[in-house]
Amino acid sequence: MTIKCDMVQVVHGTMAEQGSPTTLAVFQFAFVRRARRARFKSVEITFVFTTGEVQDIAPQHTFVVMPSTTTREVTHSVSPTLEAAYGPVKASVGYTWQQTDTTTSLTDYTYITGLIKSLRAKDGPKRPANAVIWTLKENGQTKSGIPHFIQTALLLKRNKPLLGTPQAGFTAKVSIRADVDSKTSAKEAGESFKGQFSGRSQKGRDIIFNPLVSRGDLQNTNTLGRKKLSVFQMLWQFPD
Template sequence: MADNNAESSGLGELEVDEGLFGFDLDLEEGGDDGSGFRFQNDPARPQQRSNITERKGAIDVRCVGKDVIHGYLKSGDEPATLIVYEFQFDPRKPGRRIISGDANFLFSPRNGGGSEPEVLKIAPKGRMTLVQTRQTESITNGAEGKLGAAQFGAELGGTVKWEKTVSRETTDATTIVGTIDTKGRNYGAPNAVSWTLMENKSTKTGVPAFFRTAVLLKREDDSEFESSFDIKVSADMASRFASLFGKTPIDDPIIYDPSMPPTNKLRKYDTDNLGEIDLQELNLVTFGTATEK
């Protein structure tokens, strides 16, 4: 068990992945009420639960399915699904923060049957930076040499230090990386997505508090499919030793039913032309709480 004095010891950050969902969390048992239970599908209505997962502790972490839209890619042809996720990272105590976070989603046929969805687009995709900072660093390199002279048969000597100072400007930023992935096999179309958030190491302000992403899937038919997921974070040292969460079981996968109507929470979507939507319009990143539309 961790030493309770770690919080005030000034040890700084330890970038160790703290598994929050989808795998074991090797911290001491505890945390706030509700921190150790798994999120399950409602037996009466198991499809498309909106509250994907939440964990409460020194830092709260939540993920919801904001919008799920089943339709077609273009002109009512080729089945497709658009999914919008929202993540929230909320420290409950002063000075606590998340240094980095990883969210991974894998799409697969329901119960091994039916066809596997293909990931066509995501937002954000690639590498994006926020709140870039610049600072000037000076690096001095030195070497000592012997300075001497022969006079009256004796050597008068000493040492001199030669120094070279180089100034350079360095930049840092909060970084988000989004990728389309292929998991569980080394062939075929991509079936997974992942996002990584990293704090600005210079300012140490943690990852953004609110993060919205979008995924466009191509389907072969209207059979149910599901998404399994895991979300990992690296916390600052104080949070790591403060019983972030209890030991967490695996959350139920999300079941998607293409026969269900569109949610239309953020906007009204053209279900016959989901491929024409600019996913970047749905993407949102803030360091505070997002305003509901």
């Protein structure tokens, strides 16, 4: 059981014209089973940033999802790093998304939840919303595991540098916890997942961002606050 991650896009700009420096990042996660019967029952992905405030994420809030009836071409959509985990990926089963209130009692679906939170070190000062938590949970009735692949996005408004000083780099700490239906536990405080990021990583957990270096092409980077992050969210199931 392996969890792989790639930051496929990171763009540094501003929230609005002459506004605060802002970063938009897009991540792909692949949940790779080593045996047909093995499955991930749930996965929790957490990002905690050392600076700034998270403004938006996708997916956000609670969704219930179910496989669609169509097969979609996914060539060039999956990061080569993650595609290698499954072999050449030409097509997959897509998912339909339905947003739901957390009080709604539905048990026939897979759940996807995205939350923006404020997390701080023990006894540390209160921080703005500096963290993102994405959670995937399997259908409790069918026990079919979670989807093989998810793409997420986040928008981080960073602190303005002092006048005359360059923009400083910043870090995101990544942790992943998983509940797996296997005797081989995926030690998932981040120990077993393998990450590939555009930039240096430390023990596969920390991402170090350089605000002078972007990855991917995005227009109007001086108005990142207007971007609809929902266009980035994707969920796929690959053939076994």
